[in-house]
Amino acid sequence: MTTAKRIDGKAKAEQLAESITEQTAALLAEHGIKPGLAVVIIGEDPASQVYVRNKKRRAEACGFHSVQHTLAADTAQDDVLALIDDLNNDDAIHGILVQLPLPDHLDEQTITQAISPSKDVDGFHFVNIGKLTAGHTADAFVPCTPAGCILMIEDELGSDFSGLNAVVIGRSNIVGKPMSALLLQRNATVTMTHSRTKDLPGVVRNADIVIAAVGRPDMVKADWVKPGAVIIDVGINRVEKEIDGEMKSKLTGDVDYDDVLSVAGAVTPVPGGVGPMTITMLMFNTLRSARLSAGLEG
Numbered sequence: 001m002t003t004a005k006r007i008d009g010k011a012k013a014e015q016l017a018e019s020i021t022e023q024t025a026a027l028l029a030e031h032g033i034k035p036g037l038a039v040v041i042i043g044e045d046p047a048s049q050v051y052v053r054n055k056k057r058r059a060e061a062c063g064f065h066s067v068q069h070t071l072a073a074d075t076a077q078d079d080v081l082a083l084i085d086d087l088n089n090d091d092a093i094h095g096i097l098v099q100l101p102l103p104d105h106l107d108e109q110t111i112t113q114a115i116s117p118s119k120d121v122d123g124f125h126f127v128n129i130g131k132l133t134a135g136h137t138a139d140a141f142v143p144c145t146p147a148g149c150i151l152m153i154e155d156e157l158g159s160d161f162s163g164l165n166a167v168v169i170g171r172s173n174i175v176g177k178p179m180s181a182l183l184l185q186r187n188a189t190v191t192m193t194h195s196r197t198k199d200l201p202g203v204v205r206n207a208d209i210v211i212a213a214v215g216r217p218d219m220v221k222a223d224w225v226k227p228g229a230v231i232i233d234v235g236i237n238r239v240e241k242e243i244d245g246e247m248k249s250k251l252t253g254d255v256d257y258d259d260v261l262s263v264a265g266a267v268t269p270v271p272g273g274v275g276p277m278t279i280t281m282l283m284f285n286t287l288r289s290a291r292l293s294a295g296l297e298g
């Protein structure tokens with residue numbers, strides 16, 4: 001029985017982070033520019049606090065100017081917008097990120113669209129979404145999770161997916177939709193699927209590339225998978241599992257990893273797959289923004 005390759009997202013992310021750190025040092029030495037990342041967190045969501053801490057740590061490790069703005073959960077929307085306006089006008093800041101989800105009284109769309117498209121390193125601004133959809137990515141920011149996924153797929157299949165079928169499961173604005181645009185740009189034949197799709201296993205069985213971004217633990221099984229397919233598991237689900245006779249809380253993806261190993265060609269694990277790449281792509285986008293601001297790219 002063959003066993004699929006485990007795609008090591010953690011190792012790839014570390015390699016990429018090393019290169020970002022080197023390029024950051026060179027940008028400072030040659031042009032006097034230090035990439036600046038501002039992260040805004042509003043409220044006390046514990047998972048968001050962990051994400052923000054990790055982003056700050058990674059930004060500092062890359063040699064960035066890293067700023068965190070922590071606002072109270074009841075901060076008025078106008079005050080959030082005023083802070084974003086200040087950051088948009090701050091030359092030391094090249095990337096602005098507002099950690100989601102936001103407290104209920106704040107309007108996510110108004111806030112994400114207030115970030116200047118040229119500092120929108122999350123790639124959520126309509127200008128960046130439009131550029132990506134039009135295939136004009138030279139000066140656009142691509143959302144970090146799909147950007148990391150595509151690099152992992154390219155490692156397995158090269159950069160031209162002509163003749164390959166790709167199935168994206170989940171149609172969110174931050175993962176599914178931009179993912180399908182990136183796959184299409186590389187000539188894959190793309191099928192977007194979602195909760196209303198008929199016979200999802202049958203559709204996935206045609207796929208040479210599968211992206212699972214749903215939020216349902218272990219949903220994709222071996223009998224959904226075409227032999228040799230490359231499977232990227234974006235899902236992050238916390239589940240209770242029995243480990244050594246004890247119930248423990250554990251992270252799992254949308255793909256039943258052990259089950260698909262005997263059929264797939266390559267699979268990302270959870271944890272250690274897409275997650276570490278996502279945070280590194282945020283650093284990639286911030287460095288890129290700093291270079292674009294100096295006319296060094298684009």
Ligand code: NAD
Pocket residue numbers: 145169170171172173174175176193194195196197200213214215216234235236237274275278
């Ligand atoms: P979301 O929660 O916004 O949307 C889920 C999508 O799944 C929807 O489009 C829905 O139509 C689809 N869906 C729901 N049930 C389905 C079913 N039974 N069959 C087929 N499709 C179904 O999605 P999101 O924000 O893209 O997040 C998806 C998962 O990815 C979550 O587990 C999230 O935690 C994870 N995530 C991980 C990272 C990372 O860096 N690893 C980043 C973003 C999201």
